[in-house]
Amino acid sequence: MKGGEREGRDFPLTVGSTLIEVLIAIAVVVLVLITIAASGTLVTKNRRFSxxxxxxxxxxxxxxxxxxxxxxxxxxxxxxxxxxAKGNPSSTICVNTLPASSAEFAALAVGACQPTDVITGTAYQRSVQFSVISASEIEGTGLVDWTDNNATHQTKTTAVLREWQ
Structure with missing residues (x-):
């Protein structure tokens, strides 16, 4: 008998190549599953950040x-x-709790928030920056900082307050 023949029939020598094909197919399936899992994690992380x-x-x-x-x-x-009086032309005050009265506002100390100055029950730090533009205009900026996954984030809202009374 010649190689590749068995009782008169041709016998292809593909046993080794079939094993390689199976291993490649398994590797592709594993890569697809890893990609799906990573995408799910990223979606969850983005949803949380939003x-x-x-x-x-x-x-x-x-x-x-x-x-x-x-x-x-x-x-x-x-x-x-x-x-x-808090600082001209600009100042920053930490307001993790918003004062209810003008006397409490006047008593607020100037300075950035300390690590323990957070809004109760959250991880957010809130401050307000004032910038005096003129005797009839002050820019107010509300800043909120927070940390997640070892990254610090900040959101800011700004308005110009004018003398209108």
């Missing part, structure tokens, strides 16, 4: 609404003088 960012934006906007209410409650002159 949720965190939306909440941070809400806190930032709340800070600016609070600043506007202080301007309205105090009147422009008292508000302007309080902001200038």
């Amino acid at each position: 949720s965190d960012q939306a909440l941070a934006t809400k806190y930032s906007q709340a800070a600016l609404e609070w600043v506007k209410s202080m301007r309205n409650t105090m009147g422009w002159t008292a508000f302007y003088e309080t902001v200038v």
